[in-house]
Amino acid sequence: MFTTLSKLLAYRAAVAGEETALTWTGTRVTWAALDRRVTAVAAALRRVTEPGQRAAILVPPSPDYVVAFLGVLRAGLVAIPVGPDRRAGVLADAEPSIVLATAETVAPVRRFLSTLETCGHRVLAVDAVPDAAAVPDAPVLADDVAYLQYPGGVMVTHANVLANARQAAQVLGDDAVVTWLPPSDPLGLLLGVAVPVVTGVPAVVHDRRHLLADPPSGFAVALADAADPDLDRLREVFALRVCYVRAEATALVACGHPAGQLVAIVDPDGRRVPPGETGEIWVSGPNVARGYRNRPEQSARVFCALLAGDAEPRWWLRTGDLGVLDESGRLSVTGRDLVAGLDPQDVEATAGQAHPAIRPSGVAAFAVPGEHPVVVLALADGVVPPRGEVERAVRHAVVTRHGLTLRRVVVLPAGEPPRSRAQCRDRYLDGLLTADGLR
Known part of the structure; x- marks a missing residue:
């Protein structure tokens, strides 16, 4: 039984090494090539870090980002996927021991780091490290934190990401995984990295601007966050399945009907409401993350809710969003608590x-x-x-x-x-x- 993405990647490389793992704006990467570069990054990280430390990924969206993320996991570190618009806040909160970049971006990354109150971050260019001999996986457990998802510093475990990838696979079926989201985005990371490794079905990653300007052909199904700003245009390109996404649930909650997890609609008193009535969306399942890093009180309030009158007591995630479940169990989101576009x-x-x-x-x-x-x-x-x-x-x-x-x-x-x-x-x-x- 594979308990981490790293172990699953090694398996894919062993049984289907020359098959395609992902295609990124026309660049094809095989399982063997991906595994080889991940091993090289993990070996380089092992020389300068200790298992359990945090590594921030400031790599531009590219196959190198996937290599960096999986290399961090193989080294036994906690990955911090960083988007371009939140770098200072994320690094201040996450306190990484090392920062990953590319040879081309090392200099600007160092200049950026020099503007922060903290200093002395090591910077590793993931595309410049030499190939290395096989690196044994770090002794991590399924319930150990794999990465921190921002905003909020959500602690996603190895078990969480595998569970959510399998849930997404139920929605996708045997279709190739198509995404235009960067891997710093929760859904982009799930679709572009985790689902292909878990299922063996390759990912096809497009640049959003190129995709909208010159839509590809031959892809029947794609998943999109209901909050995506280009949703109407994407409907014209794909047979789109619009999904409800929360970082606190790793990424995917439901594309209509929840898969592999429970969803309840709850009133202000913490009681389930009848089908067709609006209330707060609560989620429970193996994909729900552990909590927020260094925020125990907020974590307890959001991740440890109890449903009044529940015959089988369990922890529930309070999303703060409003929704409705119909008689068939299909979820419709009626209100998302965005503040000026921010979570x-x-x-x-x-x-x-x-x-x-x-x-x-x-x-x-x-x-x-x-x-x-x-x-x-x-x-x-x-x-x-x-x-x-x-x-x-x-x-x-x-x-x-x-x-x-x-x-x-x-x-x-x-x-x-x-x-x-x-x-x-x-x-x-x-x-x-x-x-x-x-x-």
Whole structure:
């Protein structure tokens, strides 16, 4: 039984070495070639790191990114897939021991790293390391963290990613895996890396701009996040299956009907609602991640919900999104809590760390009509900072990390905001949420 992507990759290389593993904008890579380069990167990492340390991947979207990611896993490190727009915030939060780049990007990556408050990061060019002899897989367990998914620093285990890849395979069937998403994106990483390794079906990765300008032919099915900005155009290119994606569930939750996991629609009191009624989407299954790195209170609130009256008690992930399940069990998402295009949990994480007086689990970010962003937060017990200090700290942190100017910051006295983000927003709009507390 294979418990990691690295072990599965070695198996693919042994039994189907010269078959195609992935095609990236016309560049074909075989399983044997991919495994050889992954081994080379893992060997180089082993010489300068210890298992369990973190490695940030600042490689441009390319086959080298796939090599870097799988090489980090083979070395027993925790991968940090980094997108181009969140590099400073991600590295500050994740504290990597080493940064992966390419020979062409080492210099600009070093210049970028020199602008950070921390310094001394090692930088490894993944396309410049020589081939190496076989590297035995690090002694990692299925429940060990494989990578951190941002925003939020979601701790995805080896078991999580294998489970979600198998769930995605149920949706895809025997079709080739097609994606236009970068591997720093949760769904892009699942479709472009994990699903091919788990199933042996090759991935076809396109540059988004080229794909929309010159659509390929011969692909019947593709999966897309319901929040994709090019959704209408992509429908014209593919027989598209629109999916509900959450990083906290590794990536894929459902493309209509959930596969291999449970979905419940829940009211504000934590009780399941009848089919056809709207409520918060809760998810439970082997793909649900462990929690947020270094945020135990927020992790407990989001990942460890209990469904009232559940005959078989289990942990549920509270997504904060609204949806409906019909009589057949098909999921429709009716509301996603985006704040000016950002994941609210990302904004909440930033606000929660902006000042030591803030209770980390007592932050809610949401948008009110007109897409105006609001943050509501509670102070820790026994703390009374100078008036205005916490608000200024939160505004500065959010605009620095996200470029987002908040319309309002409501600082509550010691205690927690309402149980859900939706309830907090409703009370704010009703004028029941003030600095004097909840009315």
